Amino acid sequence: MSKKVLITGSNGLLGQKLLDKIRNNSQFEVIATAKGEDRYCEEGYIYESLDVTKRDEVLNIMNIYKPDHVIHTAAMTNVDACEAEKELCKQLNVDSVAYFIEACKANQSHFVHLSTDFIFDGANGPYDEDAAPNPLSYYGQTKLESEELLKQSDIDYAILRTIIVYGVVKDMSRSNIVLWAKGALESKKSINVVNDQFRNPTLAEDLADACILAVEKKAQGVFNASGKDFMSILEIVERIADFWGLDKSLITPISAEGLNQPAKRPVKTGFILDKSNAVLGYQPHTFEEGLAIMDKQLALIK
Template sequence: MSKKVLITGSNGLLGQKLLDKLRNNSLYEIIATAKGEDRYLESGYVYESLDVTNRSEVLNIMNQYRPDHVIHTAAMTNVDACESDKELCKLLNVDAVAYFIEACNTVGSHFIHLSTDFIFDGADGPYDEEALPNPLSYYGQTKLDSEELLKQSTVDYAILRTIIVYGVVKDMSRSNIVLWAKGALEAKKAINVVNDQFRNPTLAEDLAEACILAMEKRAQGVFNASGKDFMSILEIVERIADFWKLDKSLITPISAEGLNQPAKRPVKTGFILDKSTRELGYKPHSFEEGLAIVDKQLKAIPSN
């Protein structure tokens, strides 16, 4: 018997990587959902337009398909936009999760939820799964609120926390730190890069694999699912420059204060991956291995 898997946010970076891995697997029947039209446009899955902030749409889709697993990747992740539009941020990041909890209780679905290092204040990273959260931004607060909803529910859930996800979507409609830095440096543009924030950048394929491992094991609880290499944002960009042999003299280190961003960022997050390695079998690529995968994918995109 194949298992039914409903993916939210299937047009996004993680959603597309999940479709790459699952759509031709006979063990699974995939229902891909996102707001509006399908942008992935392949075979091997059913597509349904779904606004996750609409309770009746969520309940109807869940009752129609009755999935064994839901992988919930849809979210508002632009940290500054969340600060300026708190109402929409709450709808997408908290209320939507409440609707899925309600539906999962009815249907009996296992719920895999994506969370973030931004639930922490960055005073004491890298963090394990037991560390105490203290978000500095409204985005971080909503992701923590959604985690709490799950922990207080009777739903079978796995929370996967991640950090700076990078990779290539099919239509190149989404950017991320790797594509931004590579593109700017190739165009010989000078860029300012923060030198006093530290993270584990995460290859989208690795995060998709973590979701699938959590699904296959019907995992319960909280798991860290980031890249394994811990470094400053500046070092991330310098290693991108080194990989593609680009001019590092275009990179100017600045402090986070110099950026004047609306939302406050944690200084030093990073994750300890021991639990995910042990319980899920999670094995992320090194950063350079991840860049090689991105490079191969970019080369495979037909030039117009």
């Protein structure tokens, strides 16, 4: 018996990586959803347009397909945009989850939800799953609110928290740190890079694997799902330059204060992955392995 899996945000980076991995897998019957037209455009799944901020649309799609599992990747993740457009951010990051909780309860569906390191203030990273949250930005606040909705619900759910997702697909809706740094340095542009914030960058394929493991095991509770390498944003960019043999003299280290970003960022997040390793069998790539995977994919797209 194949499991029915409904994916939200299937046009995004993570959504497309999930389709790469499960659309031709006989274990799964896949319903891909996103707002507007299908940008993935392959075979092996059903596509439905879905605006997750509309309760009626969510309930309708869920009642039609009655999926065993939902992987909810759709979200507003631009941290500064969330600060500027709080109502839209709330609709996408909190209200949508409330609608899916209602629909999952009616259809007895297991819900896999994506969350973030930005629920933490960055004072005590790296964090395990039981660390106390304290978001500094509206984005982080909405993601924490969505987690709380799930914890207070009586549906089956897994929350996967992640950090700086990078990767490449043939139809990118937005850039990420690797594509940005590589593109700028290849164009011989000088770039300012923060040297006082620390993260675990996450390969999109690894995060997709974590989602699939959570489905296969019908995982319950909170799991960290990031990359394994912990470093500063500056080191991330320097390692990108080293990997592709680009000019590191174009990189100027600056403090986060120098960027004057609208949303406050945590200084030092990072995740401890012991629980995900043990319970899910989650084994992410090293950063350089992730860059090598991207390099092969970029060669195919050109």
